[in-house]
Amino acid sequence: MKDAAALQKREKGEPLFHITKRAEIVWWKAWLIRLAAIAASLIVCAVISLLLGDINPFSFFGSMLNGAFGTARRCWNLFYELAILLSISLAVTPAFKMRFWNIGAEGQALIGGLATAACMYYFGGRIPTPLLFVVMIAASILAGMIWAVIPAVFKAFWNTNETLFTLMMNYVAIQLVTFMINFWVTSGSGTLPPMSAYALPTVGNAWILNILVVALLTVAVYIYLRFSKHGYELSVVGESENTALYVGINVKKVIIRTMLLSGALCGVTGLLLVGGTDHTISTSTVGGRGFTAIMVSWLGRFNPLFMVLTSFLLAFLKAGANQVSNDYKMNGSISDIITAVILFFVIGCEFFIQYRIAFRKHGKEEK
Amino acid sequence: MTRPAIELRGITKTFGSIVANKNIDLDVRYGEILSILGENGSGKTTLMNMISGIYFPDAGQILINGHEVVIRSPKDAFAHGIGMIHQHFKLVDVFSAAENIVLGHEEKRFNKKAIAAEVREICELYGFDVDPEKKIYEMSVSEKQTVEIIKVLYRGADILILDEPTAVLTPQETEKLFAVLRRMRDAGKAIVIITHKLHEVLSLSDRVSVLRKGEYIGTVKTAETDETALTEMMVGKKVSLNIERNDPKSLEKRLEVKDLTCIDREGTQVLSNISFSANGGEILGIAGIAGSGQRELLEAIAGLQKYQTGEILYFDPATGETESLKDKTPMQIRELGVRLSFVPEDRLGMGLVGNMDIVDNMMLRSYRGGKSAFLDRKKPKDLADEIIEELEVATPGVHTQVRKLSGGNVQKVLVGREIAAAPTVFMAAYPVRGLDINSSYMIYNLLNKQKENGVAVIFVGEDLDVLIELCDRILVIGSGQITGLVDARRVTKEEIGLLMTRSVSSDGAAPEKEGEKE
Structure with missing residues (x-):
């Protein structure tokens, strides 16, 4: 009797469930969990739309698809958005693989764009156009590199926190853009008029050049990370600094070199945005993509090929959700809600792929 | 006075396939100091973590004051009057001592004056010397430890568990701590200290419980035992392993370490005046309690650990030249043509x-x-x-x-x-830790093959039986100093055990003589 009571007491004391790490999961199971998560997120979205706006779920999803693929223009826009988001995600990926949390891509791209705009403003019409393009490319890349290498140097030599540092550099970049616009624009409008005469040449339509450049960059970054010695070194540094030291890798050099690359790629994004499509600059030119890129890169497991998929998902959600709020005369919050719900499920399901939940087993105590 | 505070009955804990604690019975009594003695990896800390609510036992019972209890979290442990002082302090640096002491203690309002007064009262009662207003980051290691102890006393702990409390203290600070612990014992508290230092066990505790490889070996009264008996309980009887060992041939000096002294970032001397040489064609074993400086020594040779004084010389067998490895990075060492292989302790992390x-x-x-x-x-x-x-x-x-x-x-x-x-020099730190028998023997054979090829092998081990049967010479280090250099073919397990647990500075005996005496 006494034993039974003690046993009962102990069972009560034991936690309800344990969370254990999975050793390995078969690929189809992982994808099953992901699909289930997406299905669940769509159901939640439908319920929300039903409750908030009394919208029929089918027309709701139809509206999303329409927003993304409805017209040729929308399709091009979708792929353009995908490309820009992907290019900035490619930029942060080498740094992330090195476990250097560069959340300053927004500023690095913006400063690249500012350098492009400055070249267009000062040299446009004064030097031959082909030379102008070369100067624009060089200036944007250099500007991005400078913005990225400052926190890298501080990290490498004094171990400062790169997250805060790169974040703060964003605000410096934004203020600098505001300052330059005020400096250049003397009329009351406060915006820099497009300098389309000096824009990068278009191929076919306004979007194709950007898409092509990003496609090339994707392959290049993939090869760099997977097959080059540099890529190998930065992975080792990211995985374990101790191992890097043990095999004689110069960690400081790798940190600085990788951030130079990261900044250069951000600069290219700035060049594409300003020189390729906008032909002007404002503080919202990058439009928060520098932060969305963090998510793209993580969700894509730092693999440029997977990142094509994740940036597609995000670009699709953005276009679709905007259309929903337009079609049903709701404010922008609905699109944020939809995006958030879907991302919550997509990211959250990774937990169930990594971990297994084991519930308390009754009566299995005595063996 | 000898009312039992904690009784453990058949406690077992496994981590995957590793059995950390196997069917352990143990009593802790009020008004006494109990030492838990054992080598590293013998399961001391795991056992205490189960009492303090960090781990949950797989099987067995814990009785406190005679009643069976379930301890699921450190909070539960506190409710039963158990307080643990961990090896690594858990204090908030920017808070004052008093703030840290009340941290997480919900019942009372945050009244600085009242807290300070109460803290002073505890200090006076047991003879602590600490300023409640002082911030943690301004404190020395020993002051931080005092704060940890006051913290658990403030919460009303009657059972105190200290995990290797003297590891970070100077001899004077250790004495001060011991005085406090004795006073707490006399006030009727139950004190458990986890340690592997024999002289501390003998000078401080009333009883000693010994663990070895996760198993409970026994409990003895301190007054009725001595160093040799305890060492034997700790290391166990000699087990024959039948590892093949050939006599070293054509020995040639490959590596020489001269007066190596190394001070780490916290200012602790992790290596002091280490001198020895390693020869091609032999296996040099390094024995010592874990954390006595083995890692730093190997890393210094590999160019990963900076050292203040001393020198490491490499004798190149191909060219016959002598190279100094001081102040060189691993890359520079490699560029000198030094073929150094290193199997570090942290396999996946390094x-x-x-x-x-x-x-x-x-x-x-x-x-x-x-x-x-x-x-x-x-x-x-x-x-x-x-x-x-x-x-x-x-x-x-x-x-x-x-x-x-x-x-x-x-x-x-x-x-x-x-x-x-x-390689021409092959260093391995705990290469068979966690390995099954077959894999272990395969590693021994690989090391022997290296030795036969004329490589200078340096083997840092923890199992004394292996060290004695595999190595040619064994260097024993304790607290960063060489406490002996012995011939592996003639030394006994107890001799190495004794050399490991003593420190040169406290008894001042010349280590070499001690090693050759028998």
């Missing part, structure tokens, strides 16, 4: 990259070869295939992530790679 596959791990040492900016994965793959076949690595394939392999297979991959570099 020797290998856990998230990379076997092929990519093979490249770690060699990927720089060639002028191309791109990697050559062909040769590493061949090497990986070769190692998998020769060392019988159990793996689904060469592209399996190393962290997914079992401990023994991880070690085979690492040792295989390091041997493939054709």
Whole structure:
């Protein structure tokens, strides 16, 4: 009797469930969990739309698809958005693989764009156009590199926190853009008029050049990370600094070199945005993509090929959700809600792929 | 006065396949100091963590004041009057002592004056010397420890568990701590200290419980025992392993360490005046309690640990030249033509990259070869295939992530790679830790083969039986100093055990003499 009571007491004391790490999961199971998560997120979205706006779920999803693929223009826009988001995600990926949390891509791209705009403003019409393009490319890349290498140097030599540092550099970049616009624009409008005469040449339509450049960059970054010695070194540094030291890798050099690359790629994004499509600059030119890129890169497991998929998902959600709020005369919050719900499920399901939940087993105590 | 405070009955805890505690019975009584003695990895800390609510036992009962209890969290432990002082302090640096003491203690309002008064009262009662207003970051290690102790007393703990409390203290601070502990014992508290220092056990505790390899060996009264008896309980009887050992031939000096002194970032002297030489064609064992400076010594030789004074010399067998390795990075050492292989203690955190596959791990040492900016994965793959076949690595394939392999297979991959570099000096830290018998013997054979090829092998071990049967000479270190250099063929386990647990500074005896005496 006494034993039974003690046993009962102990069972009560034991936690309800344990969370254990999975050793390995078969690929189809992982994808099953992901699909289930997406299905669940769509159901939640439908319920929300039903409750908030009394919208029929089918027309709701139809509206999303329409927003993304409805017209040729929308399709091009979708792929353009995908490309820009992907290019900035490619930029942060080498740094992330090195476990250097560069959340300053927004500023690095913006400063690249500012350098492009400055070249267009000062040299446009004064030097031959082909030379102008070369100067624009060089200036944007250099500007991005400078913005990225400052926190890298501080990290490498004094171990400062790169997250805060790169974040703060964003605000410096934004203020600098505001300052330059005020400096250049003397009329009351406060915006820099497009300098389309000096824009990068278009191929076919306004979007194709950007898409092509990003496609090339994707392959290049993939090869760099997977097959080059540099890529190998930065992975080792990211995985374990101790191992890097043990095999004689110069960690400081790798940190600085990788951030130079990261900044250069951000600069290219700035060049594409300003020189390729906008032909002007404002503080919202990058439009928060520098932060969305963090998510793209993580969700894509730092693999440029997977990142094509994740940036597609995000670009699709953005276009679709905007259309929903337009079609049903709701404010922008609905699109944020939809995006958030879907991302919550997509990211959250990774937990169930990594971990297994084991519930308390009754009566299995005595063996 | 000898009312039992804690009674453990059949406590078992396993981590995966490793049994950390096996069926342990133990009594802790009020008004006494109990030492838990055992080598590293004997399960002392795991056992105490179960009492203080950090781990949950797989089986067995815990009785407190005679009643069975369930301890699920440190909070539960506190409710039963148990307080643990961990080896690594858990204090908020920017808070004052008083703020840290009340942290997480919910019942009372935050009244600084009242707290300070109460803290002073506790201090006076037991003779602590600490200023409640002082911030933690301004404190010395011993002051921080005092705060930890006051913290648990403030919460009304009657049972105090201290995990290696003297590891970070100077001898004077240790004496002060002991005085406080004695006063607390006299006030009727139950005190448990986890330690592996024999002289402390003898001078402080009333009873000693010994653990060895996760098992409970026994409890003795301190007054009725001595160092030799305790050492024997701790290390156990000699077990014959039948490791093959040939006599070293054609010894030649390969590496010489001269007066090496190393001070770490916290200002602790982790190595002091270490001098020895390692010869090609022999296995030099290094014995010592874990954390006595073995890691720093090997890393200093490998160019990973800076040292203040002293020198390390390498005698190149190919050219006959002598090179100094002082102030050189691992890369520079390699460029000198020193073929040094190193199997570090932390296999996945230093020797290998856990998230990379076997092929990519093979490249770690060699990927720089060639002028191309791109990697050559062909040769590493061949090497990986070769190692998998020769060392019988159990793996689904060469592209399996190393962290997914079992401990023994991880070690085979690492040792295989390091041997493939054709070293002239081969250093291995705890190469058989966590390995099964077969893998262990395979590693011993590999080391013996290196020895026969004229390589200078340095083997840092923890199992004394292995050290005695595998090595030619054994260097014993304690608290960063050499406490003995003995001939492995003639030394006994107890002799090494005694050398390990003493420190040169406290008794001042010349270590070499001690080693040769018998």
